[in-house]
Amino acid sequence: MLSIVICGTGRMGTLIDRTAREMRDGAGEPLFEVVAQVGFEVKELETAPAAEIIIDFSNVAALDAVAGYVRRTGAALVSGTTGYSDEQLAVLRELGSTAPVVWSGNYSIGIAALRHLVAQATRELPGFDIEIVETHHNKKADAPSGTATMLLDEVRAAKAELGAGSVKPVYGREGLCGARDTQEVGIHALRGGTVAGVHTVSFFGPSEEVSLTHRAESREIFVNGALAAAQKLVVRDKGFYTFDEVMFG
Helix, strand or coil: CEEEEEECCCHHHHHHHHHHHHCECCCCCECEEEEEEECCCHHHHHCCCCCCEEEECCCHHHHHHHHHHHHHHCCEEEECCCCCCHHHHHHHHHHCCCCEEEECCCCCHHHHHHHHHHHHHHHHCCCCEEEEEEEECCCCCCCCCHHHHHHHHHHHHHHHHHCCCCCEEECCCCCCCCCCCCCEEEEEEEECCCCCEEEEEEEEECCEEEEEEEEECCCHHHHHHHHHHHHHHCCCCCEEECHHHHHHC
């Protein structure tokens, strides 16, 4: 049984807590023991009991407290918090020298497949215009989503392989913005209702269009992915890992 601390008491944190407590192995024994869960009072991590894993689906403002907990206890970190700056992501990478760390903007297996398909389509459809549209519930605080940024990274890397020049992200358009630059990748965020998450990457060419879409019907797919990653990460050596590396490496 793995001991875990959960950082975050919102929708994801609450669902992680409930799911972890319910999960059983083949013999019917609990897989996880939740030893603590903290919400807005992240300073509680300073005195939270040591656990084998900390799972963080909270807010970028909690990063210092989470990092402090990892350094104090050596716990493996599964991070699904989005909206980090480059400097904050560098902090997460540095934590890999202390403990096993995985960060992902999306813990869905389907999104992992979508990322691979987007890279393939980018390579095989040179010259096509690319647009990314993401849709989430009306409570989501950051935009664009971490997943949309991951998809943009796949496009950027694939174009670099082709020697196709640098990508120019455009976050929405308005006014007399002129003709579309061939290096643009449009990124658009829709917010409304209770949508768990929809991501579409469209490739527009002469007289044809290819669109790749992933629809999350429930947040449970992210929870299940994060808990699966936790079980695999805890036996890894210290280091900073991607979701793909943990699950498929």
